[in-house]
Amino acid sequence: MIPPKIANSPLNTKYGLFNLYVFSWSDNEQDNVLALESNFAGRTPLVRVQSACYTGEIFESTDFDCHWQLEMGLHRIQKEGGIFIYMLCDGRGAGLLTKIKGMNITATEGLDTAEAYKKLGSPIDPREYERAAFVLDHFGVSSCRLLTNNPRKVLGLKRCGIDVAREEHMSEPTALNESYLRSKAEKLGHMMKPFGTDG
Template structure:
């Protein structure tokens, strides 16, 4: 079988590096080196956070985390984005690697559309059905800019911290070697169980769900 060649990724360059001390509500604190870039194909202000230091000969642990204002900032219980972000920072700091904070709210459909999708979910649609009912893609995210960032950082081979198979598939097609895919924890609650179940059954996320009765409808996030 002939190997499919990787997609040619335009070159991006590092713009600024600055160390920022991070502190979370549960008391966990760590320093991150934040990096900005020139030349990202989508023109968005994505960030790379370097955390910890990989051991000699090891590959960096990397998470592609899509922005979720409702979950990351306001602590929305309708998704698992905030807990995944918190978990990822600590795990990457321990192993050494990068968290890419990608400005792709609502799986790439934007904040206002995400909130429109919330309203449709409150009427019974799941997170993917709500997007399509609005005439939008189920998942509009493209990880070309993420590949540009990783290549600029010298991370052409990595361990990917993700339950989402699409992230690994896109990075591989873009010429970034995913040595292994590492699952995140399962942050299930009564409020987000339907959301997590939709990700597991509809798009093959590797999530082993506990038996929690779902009493509320999930949000359109998707980190």
């Protein structure tokens, strides 16, 4: 992997002060990875690796839980110390065009996200985690407590040599997002107690 360009700045947020870093692998914005670091000296850092979800995080769509995941992740990392890694790859890495097409299929044909992606000929979750692991290595992190329900993230970081202890990151399902969350649990294998996939 070629080394990225790196820049950093303090960032004041409603959760508190973070050190904001950008790791830029090219001029393409999707090749940037953001990291918000809260002092974790002497502790195993709490880490959240989150991919962009502009519909959920910016426009706060009620069909997703992404905004809750973003807010709760930042809140806990500021409180407990660690790193929030934000990957600019919407649609689980499939891109915005595929994501919006999939959303329309879900809305008009009643298919869930996994079925919609399959109909479009797109992998359900093509994300890779080498760049997230690079960010952790930059901060000297070889082991972490990972906030996730996604076993692919755990495995992805482990394959890069990171010792991972998974911590649950589960929102309360609502009437509007329950089918979306159920699809993640039953079709993508996410570990979610409300749907019986996390023992």
